[in-house]
Amino acid sequence: MRPRILVTGIPGHYTRLANGAQGLSVSYAERQKQPETKDEFLQELRNISNTGNYLIGEGALRGLAPHAKSIPFWHLYNLSKNANGLDEFNANFDICVFTCANLLRKGLSADAEAEVLSRLNMPIVMLGIGLQNRKDLENQLPEGTKRLLSVLKEREHYFLTRGYESAGFLKDQGFSFVRPTGCPSVYFMPDNMRRSMKRLSSVKVGKARTIFSGYLGGNQDAILDANALAPQDTVPQYVVQDEFLHFDMKVEPNAEGRVFDSASGLVIGEVAYPGAEREKQRFEVRTFFDTNQWRAWASSMDFNLGRRFHGSIIAMQAAVPSLMVAVDDRMREMLGFTGLPAVDVTEIDKAENRAEFVADHLAKLNTTELVDRYSDRERAFRTTLREIGIGL
Numbered sequence: 001m002r003p004r005i006l007v008t009g010i011p012g013h014y015t016r017l018a019n020g021a022q023g024l025s026v027s028y029a030e031r032q033k034q035p036e037t038k039d040e041f042l043q044e045l046r047n048i049s050n051t052g053n054y055l056i057g058e059g060a061l062r063g064l065a066p067h068a069k070s071i072p073f074w075h076l077y078n079l080s081k082n083a084n085g086l087d088e089f090n091a092n093f094d095i096c097v098f099t100c101a102n103l104l105r106k107g108l109s110a111d112a113e114a115e116v117l118s119r120l121n122m123p124i125v126m127l128g129i130g131l132q133n134r135k136d137l138e139n140q141l142p143e144g145t146k147r148l149l150s151v152l153k154e155r156e157h158y159f160l161t162r163g164y165e166s167a168g169f170l171k172d173q174g175f176s177f178v179r180p181t182g183c184p185s186v187y188f189m190p191d192n193m194r195r196s197m198k199r200l201s202s203v204k205v206g207k208a209r210t211i212f213s214g215y216l217g218g219n220q221d222a223i224l225d226a227n228a229l230a231p232q233d234t235v236p237q238y239v240v241q242d243e244f245l246h247f248d249m250k251v252e253p254n255a256e257g258r259v260f261d262s263a264s265g266l267v268i269g270e271v272a273y274p275g276a277e278r279e280k281q282r283f284e285v286r287t288f289f290d291t292n293q294w295r296a297w298a299s300s301m302d303f304n305l306g307r308r309f310h311g312s313i314i315a316m317q318a319a320v321p322s323l324m325v326a327v328d329d330r331m332r333e334m335l336g337f338t339g340l341p342a343v344d345v346t347e348i349d350k351a352e353n354r355a356e357f358v359a360d361h362l363a364k365l366n367t368t369e370l371v372d373r374y375s376d377r378e379r380a381f382r383t384t385l386r387e388i389g390i391g392l
Contacts, residue, residue, distance in 0.1 A: 005065060007096075008097075012058035016290075021075040026072060036262060037259065045244055056099055058185070060184040064097060069093075101128060102130045103145070104129065104141075132329070163333035181381045184381070185313050186378075196318075200341060205362065208301075211301050212239075215243065216238065218243070224278075224354065229355050235284045241311055254270065265294070316340075322340075323361070341370060
């Protein structure tokens with residue numbers, strides 16, 4: 001008999017429409033949101049904190065058996081405050097898949113996660129778990145995270161990590177079923193992912209309509225990327241994930257009182273960030289709260305040069321050839337495991353001619369090897385899910 005699968009944790013974009021929950025049931029609004037005022041727009045960003053995270057929940061559900069049932073984490077957390085609040089879930093599910101990202105990090109105490117999972121009397125699959133920086137965790141884990149790991153040691157557990165570093169850390173903590181499988185978002189549209197890699201040799205660097213992503217407001221790296229790679233007499237395209245929340249990027253309403261156009265994903269308010277005076281041509285800034293809309297727009301572009309992992313993955317899901325810039329240890333771990341096309345930030349930033357460097361790098365890539373390695377990782381991911389009993 002197949003296990004009854006509960007899925008929670010980081011959600012897909014569909015949970016934006018959840019407007020209530022009662023017991024095992026979640027109700028969804030029939031009317032799509034149009035967060036076009038400044039307050040509505042920023043609140044919609046706060047609801048997920050980083051729009052790239054929507055790819056994690058979406059990828060997880062696509063990899064799991066179709067009868068898996070997704071329940072918003074906030075609902076489970078609210079119920080956990082009642083001693084018997086999760087009894088109905090314990091009676092109706094056999095295993096819980098908890099979708100996560102860089103949950104193991106210095107600045108996050110996983111108190112809410114520990115509270116909910118401590119009250120679910122079933123095996124737990126931590127899908128996509130990763131660490132931010134192992135050195136930060138060597139001496140002192142946050143208290144809530146310590147409790148979470150203690151809870152998981154008390155029952156059957158499965159850790160499917162984003163890469164080797166996270167797997168090594170968890171094995172050192174005494175856990176047994178630990179497998180590096182990569183982020184579930186990477187396997188959402190595998191045929192398009194492969195097409196993206198096969199098309200790398202056809203990119204005309206400097207002439208290709210290019211998607212840029214990074215940390216506008218935090219640094220000016222994306223500006224330098226666009227100055228070097230965006231075709232002349234074109235408007236460079238930049239996709240925001242969380243910059244308005246966590247970095248010095250601001251937006252003010254236009255004459256109509258709007259900052260965002262829901263139809264196009266275009267930020268139409270007045271956008272400001274440090275370094276704008278260095279741009280050869282101002283960015284056209286976009287934000288997407290619907291991953292289908294994001295992919296559809298991305299598919300109209302020729303190339304993606306991304307300093308954001310999920311901002312690049314969604315371009316690859318749309319079959320757009322992509323090169324990622326590994327900017328930190330978290331990104332290096334994910335890219336090192338999957339072998340997706342990438343360069344290290346130190347290499348591209350020291351290049352005298354950034355466009356020539358990117359063109360030379362693309363020319364040297366063995367796309368057959370890239371595709372083969374990706375396909376091996378995809379097979380291993382799906383095999384592991386089936387081994388646990390939750391895969392297709």
